[in-house]
Amino acid sequence: MTQPKSYKSGYAAIIGKPNVGKSTLLNRLVSVKIAATSKSPQTTRNKITGVCHFDEGQVILLDTPGVHKATSKFNKIMVKASFKTYDDVDVIVFVMDARQKFCEEDQYVLETLQKCKVEKILALNKIDLVPKAELLPLIEEMSGLGEFTDIVPISALKDDGMDVLVKSLLKRMPEGPQYFPDGSYTDCPESFLIGEIIREKAFRLTRYEVPYSLAVMVESLVERENGMTVIKATIIVEKDSQKKIVIGKSGGMLKEIGSSARREFERRLNCKVFLSLFVKVKANWRESDYCLKEFGYGHDSY
Numbered sequence: 001m002t003q004p005k006s007y008k009s010g011y012a013a014i015i016g017k018p019n020v021g022k023s024t025l026l027n028r029l030v031s032v033k034i035a036a037t038s039k040s041p042q043t044t045r046n047k048i049t050g051v052c053h054f055d056e057g058q059v060i061l062l063d064t065p066g067v068h069k070a071t072s073k074f075n076k077i078m079v080k081a082s083f084k085t086y087d088d089v090d091v092i093v094f095v096m097d098a099r100q101k102f103c104e105e106d107q108y109v110l111e112t113l114q115k116c117k118v119e120k121i122l123a124l125n126k127i128d129l130v131p132k133a134e135l136l137p138l139i140e141e142m143s144g145l146g147e148f149t150d151i152v153p154i155s156a157l158k159d160d161g162m163d164v165l166v167k168s169l170l171k172r173m174p175e176g177p178q179y180f181p182d183g184s185y186t187d188c189p190e191s192f193l194i195g196e197i198i199r200e201k202a203f204r205l206t207r208y209e210v211p212y213s214l215a216v217m218v219e220s221l222v223e224r225e226n227g228m229t230v231i232k233a234t235i236i237v238e239k240d241s242q243k244k245i246v247i248g249k250s251g252g253m254l255k256e257i258g259s260s261a262r263r264e265f266e267r268r269l270n271c272k273v274f275l276s277l278f279v280k281v282k283a284n285w286r287e288s289d290y291c292l293k294e295f296g297y298g299h300d301s302y
């Protein structure tokens with residue numbers, strides 16, 4: 001692409017409490033599914049980059065873990081990954097769930113942003129679930145806070161309001177180079193993205209406490225000459241009882257996680273995929289510095 005005379009480029013962090021739709025928004029804006037999403041809060045655990053290409057410029061989005069008052073070692077690492085983006089961006093997209101109004105948890109997230117001097121755009125998400133009559137008073141309430149340069153009602157899931165949000169983002173980008181070449185949509189390593197797809201499927205299909213105890217390690221990813229990609233990955237859980245749930249009756253659950261992940265890989269990689277999935281127990285991995293590092297949490301690692 002030849003760049004127009006005035007080309008804008010910069011970084012925008014997507015910030016908000018857990019489960020408001022930050023990752024859904026990233027995937028929507030980039031038009032590629034990069035980040036795992038699910039009904040359970042605390043789905044996202046690392047900073048995830050997504051690149052949006054426009055004629056006028058480029059917006060590099062950073063999806064982040066939901067900000068919350070973390071107490072465990074693992075949750076503190078997640079939230080720290082969000083805080084670290086505050087100083088490195090040109091604009092913050094503060095995402096709220098319009099259904100839940102402005103609540104204590106949103107207030108907490110906003111407080112953590114106090115020292116961050118960049119402009120903040122408020123994206124009021126999930127408006128497909130809110131009657132129009134309730135939206136206007138919420139917009140008025142939020143503009144009364146004086147924290148946001150723009151307030152944009154959106155539905156990331158139903159693709160509503162994206163053009164207005166993009167305009168607002170581009171307006172706040174400085175002039176700059178094209179950081180990512182055409183067609184490139186992330187700098188997250190392929191093995192990380194593959195691990196996230198498996199984790200999303202396991203998150204969505206398992207119940208109770210299992211999702212939070214679950215990590216995925218991609219051991220190998222080999223492209224064979226016959227065009228098939230062979231992926232070997234291990235799902236890590238904390239207890240034998242969780243391993244039983246992930247494997248399921250006669251291996252049924254593991255099969256379901258595997259085949260739904262494989263279908264997504266095949267769509268994405270546009271080739272046949274052979275996926276071997278294993279399950280391992282590592283007691284209390286979320287409290288172990290060694291395991292946290294090994295499974296890609298903290299230290300800016302994937």
Ligand SMILES: Nc1nc2c(ncn2[C@@H]2O[C@H](COP(=O)(O)OP(=O)(O)OP(=O)(O)O)[C@@H](O)[C@H]2O)c(=O)[nH]1
Pocket residue numbers: 016017018019020021022023024025036037038039040041042043044045064065066067125126127128129154155156157158
């Ligand atoms: N109805 C509706 N649902 C949405 C919308 N955006 C996201 N969701 C749903 O909300 C849930 C949470 O979405 P995520 O994108 O995973 O939320 P998140 O903010 O990234 O969550 P964490 O990573 O856990 O902080 C999922 O079930 C999404 O499908 C929306 O605009 N409308």
Ligand SMILES: [Mg+2]
Pocket residue numbers: 022023024035036037043044064065066
């Ligand atoms: Mg997320």
